[in-house]
Structure formats: C-alpha cells, structure tokens
Amino acid sequence: MGIELRMPALSPTMEEGTLAKWLVKEGDEVKSGDILAEIETDKATMEFEAVDEGIVGKILVAEGTEGVKVGTVIAVIGGDGEVTPSSAPVLTEVQAAPPAIAIERPVAAPRAADPAVPAGTNMKMSTVREALRDAMAEEMRRDGRVFVMGEEVADYQGAYKVTQGLLEEFGPKRVIDTPITEYGFAGIGAGAAMGGLRPVVEFMTFNFAMQAIDHIINSAAKTNYMSGGQMRCPVVFRGPNGAASRVGAQHSQNYGPWYANVPGLVVIAPYDASDAKGLLKAAIRSDDPVVFLENELVYGRSFELPELDDHVLPIGKARIMREGSDVTIVSYSIGVGLALEAADALAAEGIEAEVIDLRTLRPLDKETILASLAKTNRLVVAEEGWPQCSIASEITAICMEDGFDHLDAPVLRVCNEDVPLPYAANLEKAAVIDAARIVVAVKRVCHR
C-alpha cells in the first residue's frame, strides 16, 4: 500500500513553494525522521521528513520545480504493510470561509447596587489610607491565602504608610519586602496566584509598574481565557496612580486608560474611604486579576465610613455622588473631588449637576452613565489624565453610540493638558485639571 506525500505548507498563508531538493531517490529505504526533501519559499526553508517507514516508490515532482501548489502529491512511499491507514492523513478540503455570522454578544446582567447600610450603623471618619489598610488586614484575617508583597511594605510600613501595622500583625511570611525588581515580583505574584494563593502586590507607584506591565497583561489578564477557563490568576496589583505633587513627569501619570483597555482585567479606581475599603475587599476576594488604582493626594483625606463587620462593595457599579437634573459630570479617582467642587460652584449659579463616580473602569458601568444622560441630556467627563485615548474618550464614544438621541449638546472632555507633567509649580498647576475648568465646560454644554 502506498502513502502519498503531499507538498506541505510552511505557514498558514503559503499557497505554493519550490521543491528545492530531493535528498532521497526512488528505491531508497527511509524511516521515520529521515529528511526526504527541502522545500523553500521566499521566506523560509523546511526539511520535509518521513513520518512512516518504507521504500521511496515514485518521485512525481522533480527537484528544482517552482510553484508547486500546497497539497500536490510529490512522491509515493510504498508501505511495509504495517502502517495504520489513518496514520497518513489526507489534505482536508480547505473550507470556504463561512458567511459572516452575527454572533450574539452576551448581555451583561444588571449590576448589583451597593448593599444598604443598616439604619443605626455608626459612621466614623477614616482616611483613605486607613481604609485601605483595614481592607487588607480584614481580608488577611479572613483568608490565610492572602499575603502582601512589595517594596518597603513590611519593615518600613509602606512607602506611603498604607501597609502600616501589617507586618506586626501578620508576620514576615505574609507581609513581604521585595527588592526593587518590579518585573520580577509582579511575575512572582502572578505565579503565586496561579498556584492558588491570593497575592496583593503593591507598587510603590504605578509609574514603576510599567516594568511589570508584561506580567499584568500577558501573564495575569490573558491566562483564564487562554486556558479555556482552567487556570486563574486572582492577584491584586495596587498602589498610587496619577499625578502626585511636584514630582515631575516620570512620577506623574494616570494609567487608568492603559489597563482599562485590556479584556481579562478588572480595573478599579476609587475616590473616597468607603469605596476604597469596600472595593479593595471585593478585589481581594475576586477570582480575577485586579488592577487597583489609588491616588497619593487622596490617601490623607478623611471621609465617612460605615462601621460594619464586612464592608464589601460590588465591582463594576458606578456611584451617583450627587444628584442633579441639568447636566452629568462623570469622573473617577481624584477627579471626583473636583467634580463635586465644580457642582457646588455651579449650584450657586443655578445649574444642578449630577456627579457620577465610575469607581470601576473595567467592566465599565455604561448603564448608570446612559441613565443619567437620558435624564440630563448633557454630559462632561472630568479626568485627571491625558485626553487622547482616555476614559473620557471612551465615555464620549459610549454616549455617541448608545446615547445619541439623548444628547442636547456635544460631550466635552476635561482632562490634563496634553504634555508630560512639568515640575515648576505654576506650570504644573496649569497642566492639571481643576474645578474651574470643569465649571467652564459644564457651562458650555449648558449654553450658559
């Protein structure tokens, strides 16, 4: 019984090639692994090996022949009778591309609202810093798999004191100082999560996480999908993000849009203490990789925080910080404070602004934004970050695609100036968004 040898493809796009050379002749005995021929294209050469043993019967395409189509029978090997017939696959018909099929995208279920705070719950004042620390401490008490690693998180109590007291309570096995080696420890964190632990990896600031972004995206975000849902990576990458104060361009960038671009990640950027605590606890419990973006300038601010045994908030749900009927201001992180400040100023002039804190940047709560737009018909996005390809750009696109009929004015973006952040106090102030700029934009969309 003869086995037909067919012209192989060296790449999925190859249609034909040159049969450069035969290394066997008719009558030769070959065994599996022997090189039979050399195939060439303009890009590559491949040695064509025998997969079965037998005698070379007929050579049907002479060496030096150009333009041999993939799948052409180039030789026949006479079998020794022992070859399983199915071991010589034949070229399957190349199927014509199916007509474009409209695949139904899954519709997201309505998102859970924040659990109601029981009446009579004591509200205490807490800084964002304390709220974050308490979130980690509570989750570490609750689950032995949770540990914290990063630069200066243990002995030094955290570069911004967010991990204060954790070493004392949980010891060096669970609160781990790393060397200054972001790519490496982000990989170790992601690997530990694949191995079943729940790492909280602190970046001293997210500026330094650019050295680690490969593990955040390629290793953490894509693994669940690439493994068909088999291998998870429940790691939290957290730390301060965005412009700080007078630290210059390399230490002042908002990475929200970068991470929010990536399917497979959850991206959270809270503003106040209650959201910081409730969402960090949710992030640590999540089975997905989470990028948790904090803000250095907000760490020391105090907010009301409900004193509950287990204050956990839903990921993916925006929060209406202030209700209003004339215009919607969408923001997140430090921008929320500025939006609220602007709303107060606008109220004094008779414009009632609704302020939405996105809280989670991925998955993005479109519904809350669109519902507010349907009510106010005007929308401004305030973002402490660059304008191009920003969260603000994304929200503008959402309003165009899904809220066009509700728009009475163009959506405007209020972002930082499109320059690296300067050091000089006056230039820095000029570069970063403030409430006054939000007020101006709101008046424009309100035609006032």
Next chain:
Amino acid sequence: MQNRRSNRDGRQRPQSEIKSALRSLQETHAANLRHKASDEELLKFYEQMLLIRRFEERAGQLYGLGLIGGFCHLYIGQEAVAVGLQSALTPGKDSVITGYRDHGHMLAYGIDPKVIMAELTGRAAGISRGKGGSMHMFSVDHKFYGGHGIVGAQVPLGAGLAFSHKYNEDGGVCMAYFGDGAANQGQVYEAFNMAALWSLPIVFVVENNGYAMGTAVKRGSAETDFYRRGTAFRIPGMNVNGMDVLEVRAAAEVALAHVRSGAGPVLMELHTYRYRGHSMSDPAKYRSREEVQDMRENHDPIEAAKAELVKRGVSEERMKDIDKQIRSKVAEAADFAENSPEPELPELYTDVLVETY
C-alpha cells in the same frame, strides 16, 4: 519570608566555602553520572521519548497540511530533557512551567496526547478549548502551568509557583524551563535573586539547544556556560548532558534533593539540540546540515536508549510492540484532533473573566 543569608549583618563568608558550595552538586552528579535504571524503567523512558518524537513529527505533518496554524515549536531532539527531569517529579504535587515549546513537557507529565493535539488544531476538545493554541496550554490538575509565549516570563511565574509551594508547605517543587535565548532576559535574574533570597523550592532549567531562533549561543551570550549564571546569586549550578536520559535523571535527583532539603534553588543547564526549525517556518541558513545530521546520527537520545535496551537483551519484539502502540496512540490523537469540532462561536465571549460583575 525570612532572609536565608547569615551575612545580613555584612559579615563575609569565606570565598572558598561559597565556591565549593556552588560546585558541590556538580561533584555529586559526577560521582554518579547515570541513573541506574531497571530495564522496565528504561523502557518507560524510551516509550515516553518516542511518544514525544512521534507526536511532534505528526504535528509537523498536520501543520504542513494546514490543520495547525500560527507558530508551532517542535521538541524533536530535546526529548531526554523533559522525560529525564520530569520522571523524578510527581504530577499533581510538583509544578512544571515552560515557554512555548511545550508539547514535550506536557506529554512527559502524562497529559493526554489527544487533547494536546486537538488544541494544536484549534478544536473545542483541545486542552484550552481551542483558545490557547500550541504556545498556551495548561493542566492545573497535573500542576502543569503552561505554556507561555513571552520569552522568559515563565521564570518569575515559576518562582511564584515555588513561592506557593513554600507558603502552603505542601512539599512541592517547581521546575521552570527556559531556553538559552530566554536566559538573557533581565527578569530571569530578578527571579534568581528573589528565589535565592527566599530559598524558594525551584529548579531553574536552561534547555541549551544551541540557538535562539537563528542566533547561536555565542552570538547572543557573553557567558555561554549558563549553569554559572546563578553564581552571582549563590545558586549552585549543574552542567548536564541533555542527550542521555539516564544522565538527566541522575542529575535531576541531585538537584531535587538539594531543593527539597530547603536549601533554595538550583540552576541546571541541559545541553541539547533542536533538530527542526525554530518554528515551522525557519530559514535554516544559520547552521549547516552536517551539524544537524551529526547530532541526529551520533547523539540522538532515543536511538541511544534503544541501543542500550537491545544491549541489555530486551527483545526486538518488545521494542516493536512499543513502537506500534505509540504509532497508534499518535494516529488516534491526530484523528481526534482532525475530526473534533471547532469551538462554538459563543465561546468567543466565555472565560474572559471568571466572575460576573
């Protein structure tokens, strides 16, 4: 994690002591170079290596037929490395992680060839449901953690797996494989540093097959003795012949005894050779045919094992039988991979996130 180093206070250990510690594993290995395998054991190794060889040949063939797309990196020539090393590990207890040239490591860990081949052809029955492909395959049950397409990324990930073994005190060890090319990635040394600092239970394995794509080792590496590259982190190195499965196995035992004792990582360099192109499309101009032919003819790990078995008096019949069984196993895997359906289109949207928010 507590620092292992006694010289945290700045005291120096004598140079001679450090040097001998770094060399001691190599000396132990040299004293007992080859594993004393029973006939049955050697037959088992032979069978596993042959399975990888035949599987890869078939994968190459399916690629030629257009059934496998994209990149497909074959392990032909390197079989003794994965088989020898992993024969000393326990699937489900010890973890294994590697790069994109991963089919051999999976087969050596007992993962079903059918679901591997079906992943190569992008079918729903593939181990990653057709969504990973050749470079991205995982089996959490076996503790095989991939299957990574970014050169070198598996090394810190492996250190993270080792971290979880230590944290959980489960007695497991991670074996993290990477290439001679990957050995030049900075993150490898970041991982070395932390693995040594925290005494993580990990064996770093450089599979030195002589080339990173078309770049010969000496064109890309200032220090070509990769086993010495842990010296700066006080990681003992081992220089091992990767073309003899029994040498590989013996070396694995020395390395694992060290790591399992809690003494921290070991760096093994396995000298091996890739017979085929880097991926399927390869210019094949960076080395001579004679060089490849010499390795195939004079250093082939499977032929060597076969010759040894024959010399030991294992019957021709028995060998033929194994051959036949493997052929039909691979044929079965190929049939399965060819005939199972592609993923349903709604699979496009599944497993992006684990939870719904």
